[in-house]
Amino acid sequence: MFESLQEGLSSALKTLRGKGKLSESNMREGLALVEKALLEADVSYSVVKDFIARVGEEALGEKVLGSLDPSQQVVGIVHQQLIDLMGPVDHSLHLQPGVTVLMLCGLQGSGKTTTCGKLGRLINERGRKPLLVAADLQRPAAIEQLQVIGEQLGLAVYSESGAKDPVAVCQNALKHAKTVGADVVLLDTAGRLHVDAELMEQLKQIDRRVQPQQVYLVVDGMTGQDAVNSAKAFNEALELDGVILTKLDGDARGGAVLSVKHVTGVPVKFIGTGEHLDALQEFHPERMAQRILGMGDILTLVEQAHQKFDQDEMARQEERLRKGEFTLDDFRNMMGQTKKLGPLNKIMSLLPGMGGMQDMLNNVDADGDMKRLGGIIDSMTPAERRNPSKLVDQSRRRRIATGAGVEPHEVNELVKQFDGMSALMKEMAGMGVRDRLKRMQDLQRGLTNPNAQLQRAKLGTGKRLNSQERAKLRKHREKEARRRKRETKGNG
Ligand SMILES: Nc1nc2c(ncn2[C@@H]2O[C@H](COP(=O)(O)OP(=O)(O)OP(=O)(O)O)[C@@H](O)[C@H]2O)c(=O)[nH]1
Ligand SMILES: [Mg+2]
Secondary structure, eight states: OOHHHHHHHHHHHHHHTTOSSOOHHHHHHHHHHHHHHHHHTTOOHHHHHHHHHHHHHHHTSHHHHTSSOHHHHHHHHHHHHHHHHHOOOOOOOOOOSSOEEEEEEOSTTSSHHHHHHHHHHHHHHTTOOEEEEEEOOSSHHHHHHHHHHHHHHTOEEEOOTTOOOHHHHHHHHHHHHHHHTOOEEEEEEOOOSSOOHHHHHHHHHHHHHHOOSEEEEEEEGGGHHHHHHHHHHHHHHHOOSEEEEEOTTSOOOSHHHHHHHHHHSOOEEEEEOSSSTTOEEEOOHHHHHHHHHTOTTHHHHHHHHHHHSOHHHHHHHHHHHHTTOOOHHHHHHHHHHHHTTOOHHHHHHHSTTOHHHHHHHTTSOHHHHHHHHHHHHHTSOHHHHHSHHHHOOHHHHHHHHHHHTSOHHHHHHHHHHHHHHHHHHHHHTTOOHHHHHHHHHHHHHHHHOGGGOOOOOOOOOSOOOOHHHHHHHHHHHHHHHHHHHHHHHHTO
16 A cells, blocks of 8 residues: 555655754755655645645754754654644544434545445444445446345345435435334445536435435545545535545555545545455554554554563673674573564564565464474574574484474574574664664564465374384484483583
């Protein structure tokens, strides 16, 4: 979602980063790049102008330029301004006791009918009884389309074949809802290619005579500024309560999501992220801002790290890093600290630049991988943990693998990756928490990289060993345990 906007913005902000002190002129340069990124994402010109003015006002002040970390502050300012640009959002559908009427309107092909189904599904899940109403009499096929969707979802659909007056259909639907005990009526209205007087009049009629509690505009997120302009016209005619932005799963550039509220005064309430009828999400400006900035929720993470990390342990590790003494033991310790923040998948989502990773990780059991890595490290002698690449040869590899219940090549993988990481780890010495977290993220990326991924733990092959084989395996394990003990002693 919004990859190019994300890239544009992060490269703009990157030009500011790394400069200890910022002058007014390079701050302005950075902001000009932010402006360009927004315009390229098809954000309305007036929105961009206003946005940059606000960011500039704060960023060019003494407080920021004179601060220790101005570029960081600029990121914070842009972040907050993005949130203000898109929110606040009231996610409630304002369902009332009795019958609530929700009306969907929008241009042709924006996704009204599909969204009608999606909303019906959501409402049904929340324990209410929706009735989908085919109020689009423009196209004969429209009624059938809604019926198919209703059937797929097991939801009731009200339609009248051959009807001419959409207002009457809506009024009849309301009566019908009361007789069948439906408590949320969803009106799927007709669309037009462009905003035209006839359409607006029809919608106004429905609005006046049926008096929906909420009117939502469905906007195709791919259409950028056109969509936003039409949203303005709809809002003037109907007083919208919210916008539903669809097709954000495609290559929408982000213009609509950033412009809608500023231009119409109406926030995006939901986003459609697919053709499937479950692809509807509540819209959260904070999350969207973070996503757009590719920054995850690092601020929360830093806070949590301060609260939960054992500061003494961190100091000890830092000292070791500085001396170049970092070992697999330290690595595991550090993983343990990270774990205090929650499951790895959740942490990933909070880390900057991890958007893409998260999707890849959906099918990866990252916590399980970490456990397995711990198992491998446990099966090593202290000496091996200190110097894995030198000591772990083929026979040790086999021994460690047997001890940890993994394949020898997985041990090899860990050793190789640890080796590659050492440089990175040494770099971490002396870094602040924030940079360190970023480094940790690189580290974890290295370890859970699906391409270099350790093989899944085998959950039994189904093959049963006979007693002879079992005895042999037991002997082997005992021998390994003795050897490990010996080595542990020998190496202090
Ligand atoms: N990828 C994607 N496609 C969507 C989304 N929402 C709707 N669509 C698709 O967009 C097309 C048009 O959707 P409809 O729901 O028929 O749009 P409409 O506004 O009812 O169209 P008219 O009734 O002709 O005005 C369909 O092919 C939908 O599957 C979405 O969030 N993502
Ligand atoms: Mg339709």
